[in-house]
Amino acid sequence: MSRITLLANARLADDSLVDISIGAEGPTTDGEPSTAVLDIVQAGGSGSGQLAADRQMTDVRDMAGYVVLPRLREPHAHLDKALSADEVDNPTGDLGGAIRAWLDHRISITHDDYVQRALAAVDLYERNGVRLLRSHVDLGSDVGSRGLEALLEVKEKVAERVHIQLVGLPVGLSGENADNVIAVCRRALDLGLDMMGGVPHIEDDPARAIDVILDLAGSHGRGVDIHADENLHPDSSDLATLAGAIIRTGFEYPATASHCVALSMKSPEDQTHVAALAAEAQVTVVALPHTNLFLQARDHASAPPRGLAPVAALAELGVTVQAGGDNLQDPFNPLGSGDPLETAALMVLAGHVTVIDAVAMVSATGRPIPGKGDRAELMAIPGRSVREVMATRPAERLLLKFDV
Secondary structure, three states, X not given: OOOEEEEEEEEOOXXXXXXXXXXXXXXXXXXXXXXXXXXXXXXXXXXXXXXXXXXXXXXXXXXXXXXEEEOEEEEEEOOOOOXXXXXOXXXXXXXXXXXHHHHHHHOOOOHHHHHHHHHHHHHHHHHOOEEEEEEEEEEEOOOEOHHHHHHHHHHHHOOOOOEEEEEEEEOOOOOOOHHHHHHHHHHHHHHOOOEEOOOHHHOOOHHHHHHHHHHHHHHOOOEEEEEEOOOOOOOOOHHHHHHHHHHHHOOOXXXXXXXXXXXXXXXXXXXXXXXXXXXXXXXEEEEOHHHHHHHOOOOXXXXXXXXXXXXXXXXXXXXXXXXXXXXXOEOOEOOOOOOHHHXXXXXXXXXXXXXXXXXXXXXOOOOOOOOOOXXXXXXXXXXXXXXXXXXXXXXXXXXXXXXX
16 A cells, blocks of 8 residues: 555644645556545544554654645746846836836846746745746747747756746737737747737737737647736726637637736726626636736826726636736836745735635635645645734745655
8 A cells, every 4th residue: 555644733724623644546647656635634533543543654744833735826927037126127117117128128138047037036936835837938029039948948947846837928919010929929839838928908909919819829729828908997908808709719728817907997897797708718817916016006196096906806707816926026026025925915905805715816726725636735834824824924834745
């Protein structure tokens, strides 16, 4: 019989005290055994006692004083820009200033610079408990796919520690230089880009750009993740246009819309309409409090809006909502710690979600507590409750990964 590890006296996000048994669940499709959560029982119950009684098959680890969570997810990062704040200034502090500053800087970035900064950022994310990380990477006629090539190298280097998805981020899919930009995107997809993205709301023709993004992704069997409605204009409609295009074309791959800030400026009736479209099209929405709170509403001298997607309106209609840290110490956000629990805390403070729902938004499984059959990749943090853990965010984090 395969060896079983017992995590005894583990405090979960719902405040329950449990014993978690972990072992080989059975062969995967490639014939290799998988390690998973086998059972979760009340701490000290008969099920855990039976396991603990047989030390030949059980390794018991006492988790008393720790909160045990699933490993975490960073669903929206920019590894090609990370940790560049000291080199690239944003004098206006808004989104336009950040874009201009970055476009001026990126043509001078070397391959080694991309790699070194990205590796340093991944180390930071991993120490904070991140197992899954999705990063956007610039594509363009000026920089080609240089950033992608560097991040593909990083992805391979860290594959055993952090699983990275790379999303193309082109601008100019509908302008006069569109053919050249699209050619760069096709090359990127051939190189191994995982998903296709873009920024429709700054394109000449946002609807055309979304159609191009879906066509590029679909022709290569990839999903999409767009920067949607990253502004406070009530008439911005990237999320609705994306959802409508998916429904119209039958696009069958995963779809995500990140930011969706403008939706918060629409009427409740319009929010409900757009959320219903997103739910029908199965579009996941990623809220990004750090960067949106920093960049947005600088031109509102009175009663500035929060600059955050309306999470409650989306969730009520069944839209899956995740939360991400977005930029990490670059001209789009000079701060950021690479800690999803900091993101979760901002969702509580600015998004008015509950602590346990905020944990779900940054969990690698999409749930705040481990479940039977989950991959045995957990995180233990010292604390008496998940609320305390989110409030204090201790640096000590035990990253628990079990091999058969």
